[in-house]
Amino acid sequence: MQNIIFIAPPAAGKGTLSNLIEEKYHMPHISMGDILRNKTKENSEEALYIKNLIDKGSLISDDIANRLMEERLNQDDTNDGFILDGYPRTIDQAIKLENVIKKLDKGKSVVIFLNIDEEEALKRILGRIICPKCHKVYNKFKTHTAPKVEGICNICGTSLTLRADDNSESFKKRFETYIEITKPLLEYYDTKGMLYTIQSIDTPNEMLMQIEQVLEGIK
Ligand code: AP5
Ligand code: MG
Numbered sequence: 001m002q003n004i005i006f007i008a009p010p011a012a013g014k015g016t017l018s019n020l021i022e023e024k025y026h027m028p029h030i031s032m033g034d035i036l037r038n039k040t041k042e043n044s045e046e047a048l049y050i051k052n053l054i055d056k057g058s059l060i061s062d063d064i065a066n067r068l069m070e071e072r073l074n075q076d077d078t079n080d081g082f083i084l085d086g087y088p089r090t091i092d093q094a095i096k097l098e099n100v101i102k103k104l105d106k107g108k109s110v111v112i113f114l115n116i117d118e119e120e121a122l123k124r125i126l127g128r129i130i131c132p133k134c135h136k137v138y139n140k141f142k143t144h145t146a147p148k149v150e151g152i153c154n155i156c157g158t159s160l161t162l163r164a165d166d167n168s169e170s171f172k173k174r175f176e177t178y179i180e181i182t183k184p185l186l187e188y189y190d191t192k193g194m195l196y197t198i199q200s201i202d203t204p205n206e207m208l209m210q211i212e213q214v215l216e217g218i219k
Contacts, residue, residue, distance in 0.1 A: 057173030
């Protein structure tokens with residue numbers, strides 16, 4: 001199986017699509033945001049540093065992001081392919097992934113850009129609810145991503161909660177950070193012939209079908 005790397009603005013559906021691919025193909029979904037949010041539960045200065053930056057919508061240092069990703073990708077479940085959601089987000093991280101972690105060598109990798117405009121992304125952020133236990137993502141306002149029972153996770157039955165950074169202010173900062181720092185990665189991967197673009201429409205299952213066509217085409 002190929003490795004899939006999602007690069008996209010906040011709320012474009014990186015987590016949602018990763019969940020669908022994970023359910024169907026049993027590939028590990030590695031979300032940098034989830035790894036960092038888990039870290040914030042520890043009692044340490046680093047945890048506090050990470051929490052402050054996430055709440056503000058700013059990126060955590062490359063050193064920390066690279067170290068945590070290296071630890072995660074060195075686990076054996078990634079040997080047959082994986083989904084990267086939210087990493088790399090800087091050129092430094094992309095170079096680390098290629099030259100140091102080296103897991104991209106094992107099979108083909110595709111970079112999928114999920115395209116969404118800022119106004120639609122903000123609407124999605126304001127309706128997002130998440131499962132604090134299994135990390136599944138839902139939306140209060142969208143038919144195709146609403147939970148079956150209001151406020152309850154379809155998968156594990158846990159009560160759904162809001163993310164601390166899901167407010168207009170943090171979203172604005174995250175979107176700006178994406179444009180300034182992460183978007184240049186699209187050209188970086190396009191030059192390498194690895195980039196595919198999918199429009200983030202309101203039907204995630206149709207987006208999944210488009211991703212499957214991309215994967216079929218490059219087997
Ligand atoms: P992260 O958790 O990755 O947040 P983000 O990039 O802002 O992206 P989101 O998780 O908000 O959006 P998403 O694209 O996953 O959308 P989702 O599927 O949830 O990172 C958080 C923070 O961690 C960063 O700000 C930074 O501080 C730090 N960080 C993370 N990675 C880092 C790195 N590499 N280096 C340094 N720092 C890092 O969907 C959003 C909503 O829309 C949901 O409600 C969903 O149900 C709904 N929805 C999604 N798709 C559809 C659809 N097709 N149709 C209808 N509804 C949809
Ligand atoms: Mg996400």
